Amino acid sequence: MPTGETTSMEVRGLAELIRSSGFTVALTGAGISTPSGIPDFRSPGTGLWEKVDPMEVAHIEVFNRDPERFWSYYRPRFGMLDEKVPNRAHEVLAELEARDMLEAVITQNIDRLHRKAGSRRVVEVHGTIETSSCVQCSASYPLERVDSLFDHRGVARCEHCSGPVKPDVVLFGEFLPERAMEEAQALARRAELMLCIGSSLEVHPVAALPATTLGSGGRLAIVTKGATPYDGDATVRLGGDVVEELEALLAVL
Numbered sequence: 001m002p003t004g005e006t007t008s009m010e011v012r013g014l015a016e017l018i019r020s021s022g023f024t025v026a027l028t029g030a031g032i033s034t035p036s037g038i039p040d041f042r043s044p045g046t047g048l049w050e051k052v053d054p055m056e057v058a059h060i061e062v063f064n065r066d067p068e069r070f071w072s073y074y075r076p077r078f079g080m081l082d083e084k085v086p087n088r089a090h091e092v093l094a095e096l097e098a099r100d101m102l103e104a105v106i107t108q109n110i111d112r113l114h115r116k117a118g119s120r121r122v123v124e125v126h127g128t129i130e131t132s133s134c135v136q137c138s139a140s141y142p143l144e145r146v147d148s149l150f151d152h153r154g155v156a157r158c159e160h161c162s163g164p165v166k167p168d169v170v171l172f173g174e175f176l177p178e179r180a181m182e183e184a185q186a187l188a189r190r191a192e193l194m195l196c197i198g199s200s201l202e203v204h205p206v207a208a209l210p211a212t213t214l215g216s217g218g219r220l221a222i223v224t225k226g227a228t229p230y231d232g233d234a235t236v237r238l239g240g241d242v243v244e245e246l247e248a249l250l251a252v253l
């Protein structure tokens, strides 16, 4: 059967929304990276996160008090994330940006996969594993350098001042980066369409961004499995696999 006949009404509706929008912004969460083999740590029983509660280990207080414990949890996670590659859903968003159909991607993910897929304007509101910084002198280290910084206790130490080095991701107990959040809020205000992908839209303050778009007269489209608090507000709601839904979308655009 030709694509035209198998494409759902919702996918066609989303394509129409994107075509008619003068300013579209994507907001992505863990669900866009699970097809790349990155578990959503909030889903129970997912491999690396099975044995520990990340909220208790990936916490700024643990980093400050017991960096050895923090890094024993975080170091393998670093290595695992570094090897992951973008999936088709990331690539579709990069393609939409290249076609001038998407202005920016706001993401809760720290995995760099949007950038690896070729997206140019990416606002990482939870930070990124791309760099780590010394908490004492602010020296910055790219991801590939971090592994060489560990001391015999398994703590990453600054080459200049021996201070503890922390990944530039937002840990539990930390505020979100101010500049990234301001940019995200400005994008949400300006958006005629916010395309929410793979996020439960429950983690604040990011969860308030769709309300900002709605409040300034924009529309919402949601592509994610599972319910979100905004389902009733969405003009289009797609609940299937994110890769399949976005591939179908690209095929009709």
Ligand code: ZN
Pocket: 134, 135, 136, 137, 138, 139, 158, 159, 160, 161, 162, 163
């Ligand atoms: Zn330092």
